[in-house]
Amino acid sequence: MLTLYYAKGSSALAPHILLEEVGAEYAVHEVPITKGAHNEPAYLEINPKARVPALMTPNGVITENPAILTYIAAIHPQAHMLPDTPFERAEADALCAYLCATAHVAFAHLLRGARWADSEEAHASMKAKVVNNLRDCAKLVETHHLKGPWAMGERYTFCDPYLFLMPRWMGKVGVDVSDYPKLAEHHNAMLHRPATLAVMAVHGI
Amino acid sequence: MLTLYYAKGSSALAPHILLEEVGAEYAVHEVPITKGAHNEPAYLEINPKARVPALMTPNGVITENPAILTYIAAIHPQAHMLPDTPFERAEADALCAYLCATAHVAFAHLLRGARWADSEEAHASMKAKVVNNLRDCAKLVETHHLKGPWAMGERYTFCDPYLFLMPRWMGKVGVDVSDYPKLAEHHNAMLHRPATLAVMAVHGI
Numbered sequence: 323m324l325t326l327y328y329a330k331g332s333s334a335l336a337p338h339i340l341l342e343e344v345g346a347e348y349a350v351h352e353v354p355i356t357k358g359a360h361n362e363p364a365y366l367e368i369n370p371k372a373r374v375p376a377l378m379t380p381n382g383v384i385t386e387n388p389a390i391l392t393y394i395a396a397i398h399p400q401a402h403m404l405p406d407t408p409f410e411r412a413e414a415d416a417l418c419a420y421l422c423a424t425a426h427v428a429f430a431h432l433l434r435g436a437r438w439a440d441s442e443e444a445h446a447s448m449k450a451k452v453v454n455n456l457r458d459c460a461k462l463v464e465t466h467h468l469k470g471p472w473a474m475g476e477r478y479t480f481c482d483p484y485l486f487l488m489p490r491w492m493g494k495v496g497v498d499v500s501d502y503p504k505l506a507e508h509h510n511a512m513l514h515r516p517a518t519l520a521v522m523a524v525h526g527i
Numbered sequence: 528m529l530t531l532y533y534a535k536g537s538s539a540l541a542p543h544i545l546l547e548e549v550g551a552e553y554a555v556h557e558v559p560i561t562k563g564a565h566n567e568p569a570y571l572e573i574n575p576k577a578r579v580p581a582l583m584t585p586n587g588v589i590t591e592n593p594a595i596l597t598y599i600a601a602i603h604p605q606a607h608m609l610p611d612t613p614f615e616r617a618e619a620d621a622l623c624a625y626l627c628a629t630a631h632v633a634f635a636h637l638l639r640g641a642r643w644a645d646s647e648e649a650h651a652s653m654k655a656k657v658v659n660n661l662r663d664c665a666k667l668v669e670t671h672h673l674k675g676p677w678a679m680g681e682r683y684t685f686c687d688p689y690l691f692l693m694p695r696w697m698g699k700v701g702v703d704v705s706d707y708p709k710l711a712e713h714h715n716a717m718l719h720r721p722a723t724l725a726v727m728a729v730h731g732i
Contacts, residue, residue: 370671371625381614386624388593393617409586412598419591420576423628431643438636438643438660444652447644455643466575 324348324394325378327368329355330525333426334375335490337390338524339483342517344394344401350524387484388418395480403480414474414481417467421484425463428455429491453495460492464502471511486512529553529599530583532573534560535730538631539580540695542595543729544688547722549599549606555729592689593623600685608685619679619686622672626689630668633660634696658700665697669707676716691717 326341328334328350341348353359353374360372369376369385377384377393384390392415395403405411430437432452435445463485469475473485489499489509499506512518531546533539533555546553558564558579565577574581574590582589582598589595597620600608610616635642637657640650668690674680678690694704694714704711717723 370667371629379614381612382618384614384617384621386621386628388624389617389620392620393613396613396616407586408598408601409584409589411601412589412594413587415594415597416589416591419593419624419627422624423591423632424576427628427632428643438633439649439652439656441648441652443646444644444649447646447649451644462575 323380326350327353327365327374327376327378328525329353329360329374331527332374333387333487335521335525336387336484336487337375337377337394338521339486339517340391340394340403340480342520343478343483343515344398344403346394346398386422388415388422391418391480391484402477405474405479410474413467414479417463417473417481418484420459420463420467421481421488425456425459425488425491428452428459429494431455432495453497456492456495456497457501460488460497460499460502460505463488464504468504468508470504471507473508482508482512483518486518528585530556532556532558532570532579532581532583533730534558534565534579536732537579538592538692540726540730541592541689541692542580542582542599543726544691544722545596545599545608545685547725548683548688548720549603549608551599551603591627593620593627596623596685596689607682610679610684615679618672619684622668622678622686623689625664625668625672626686626693630661630664630693630696633657633664634699636660637700658702661697661700661702662706665693665702665704665707665710668693669709673709673713675709676712678713687713687717688723691723 324346326338326348328338353365359365360374366372368383371385375390377390384393405414431448435448472478473481485508489505492499499509529551531539531543531553533543558570564570565579571577573588576590580595582595589598610619636653640653677683678686690713694710697704704714
């Protein structure tokens with residue numbers, strides 16, 4: 323049995339959707355970060371990073387979206403969510419690393435600037451750059467990391483629900499996904515999958 | 528044949544060391560970032576992100592350290608650099624994601640603040656926080672991501688050369704690895720491996 327620790331509307335959306343896609347047996351445990359639940363001792367026992375998502379497995383806890391997504395894919399081989407060759411797997415892993423370390427980090431400078439600087443002027447300067455940075459990320463993904471219609475081409479894989487987050491980050495700062503046709507097509511295709519819709523309903527979005 | 532595009536002393540050290548460890552047939556191509564070579568059209572054709580490392584393979588280019596490291600491990604199965612179970616693989620992937628998206632990003636705010644803010648005051652505010660952030664990262668890794676003596680326990684795996692970078696980032700801001708006994712032991716063990724020493728010599732460090 324798996325338990326996903328999630329906050330509504332957070333990046334936990336990605337593994338939540340993948341759990342639905344693979345038909346996993348799983349439970350969810352909400353961690354309301356707006357109430358500070360991620361900093362409570364009970365949750366820090368689960369994930370000392372004080373972040374969501376975290377996935378409780380029979381062997382222990384997994385943190386970090388790229389690791390959680392590939393783990394879910396690996397233990398549900400019948401769902402065929404991993405690419406077939408080492409090179410394609412590396413392409414998918416590279417997209418996840420880019421989303422995790424560049425795109426999500428770019429977005430985090432909007433409201434989480436306190437992670438990297440203390441002065442309010444610095445936070446304002448960070449916020450001012452988020453739009454341009456997310457535009458750069460969208461262009462890079464559109465050109466180099468998205469084969470279409472799915473990230474890896476004709477087949478939906480573990481990285482598609484992660485890519486689904488990117489237009490959401492863009493939308494929060496007014497960057498229109500329709501400026502990026504392949505990304506827009508991907509987002510629209512995601513929005514037509516029952517697993518996506520079921521999870522969005524749970525998240526209230 | 529593989530070709531690693533690297534800059535001396537950069538995070539390309541990690542895949543470079545892994546290529547040596549697995550006995551790969553590979554070439555290296557230096558990209559002197561201090562001379563701006565990463566922004567030249569010839570390199571942007573290889574990696575439009577203008578970053579190192581990049582790995583040219585018979586199938587195309589792979590970017591992002593977590594993807595490059597796991598690809599090198601996957602195509603050299605005789606070297607046994609991947610963990611054996613999906614859970615252990617996820618633990619190793621989680622460490623790589625943390626190094627990529629949290630620890631390396633924390634360090635990048637020292638000299639690469641222009642990625643996230645334009646004002647000089649913001650850059651100064653970012654620099655002022657790097658020491659504390661890298662201390663937090665070191666404590667987190669020491670406590671939760673490093674089984675010892677190697678990251679995954681008794682066996683050296685693909686994530687060890689990546690973890691080797693962390694004390695280097697810490698050292699650049701005066702955070703002493705000896706404050707973190709397991710991390711210090713790991714770093715020392717890395718420094719006794721012929722592959723590490725051979726690659727450090729190429730990087731001139």
